[in-house]
Amino acid sequence: MNLSDYVLKRNGVPLGAGDSLRNMLSRSLGAGTFSEFWQYWNPIWGYYLGMYIFKPLKSVLPLSLSLLITFVACGFIHDLAVMLIKWKFSLFLTQWFLFMGLSVILGKYANINYSKFPWLVRAAINILIISSCFFIAYQLNKVSVFTY
Numbered sequence: 749m750n751l752s753d754y755v756l757k758r759n760g761v762p763l764g765a766g767d768s769l770r771n772m773l774s775r776s777l778g779a780g781t782f783s784e785f786w787q788y789w790n791p792i793w794g795y796y797l798g799m800y801i802f803k804p805l806k807s808v809l810p811l812s813l814s815l816l817i818t819f820v821a822c823g824f825i826h827d828l829a830v831m832l833i834k835w836k837f838s839l840f841l842t843q844w845f846l847f848m849g850l851s852v853i854l855g856k857y858a859n860i861n862y863s864k865f866p867w868l869v870r871a872a873i874n875i876l877i878i879s880s881c882f883f884i885a886y887q888l889n890k891v892s893v894f895t896y
Contacts, residue, residue: 751795758791777871780863782855785874786848797822812853819849840889847881 755763759771776788786794801821805814823845827838854860862873 751792754795755791758788758794763792774867777874778867779874780865780870781861782848782874782877783852785877786852793822815853816846816849819845819852838889840885843888844882844885847884848878851877851881 749757752763755768758775759765759768760775761767761771772788772791776785779785779788797818802814802818805817809817820842823842824839826841826845830841831837862870865873
């Protein structure tokens with residue numbers, strides 16, 4: 749599948765369409781599982797992560813481990829951008845994405861599904877999961893040897 753088809757499938761509108769951001773936010777925040785949230789969030793970035801990190805990994809590693817490594821790599825890429833701007837070493841975003849990846853895996857394993865709730869409740873749950881992962885990473889980052 750090419751990028752244009754992928755974005756259309758995930759966003760419901762073609763690449764570059766005016767409603768792209770609104771659709772991404774509505775679909776991702778209103779997702780009925782945390783795994784589904786990530787299927788809709790930032791489809792362009794997701795396409796490249798899937799194509800160049802996740803797919804090659806899942807051909808040699810278990811699916812869950814491939815997914816977790818993809819989340820960690822994504823966080824590290826975000827950290828690299830921050831490090832280049834600030835000239836300060838930090839793995840905060842890597843830690844945050846690690847916990848979000850673990851949340852996806854645990855949610856799938858426990859079959860946690862909140863799709864029957866109204867959109868606003870689903871959005872609140874997804875934001876709560878993201879915020880909780882952020883809080884855990886933030887607390888660990890305060891005592892971490894990975895921040896200088």
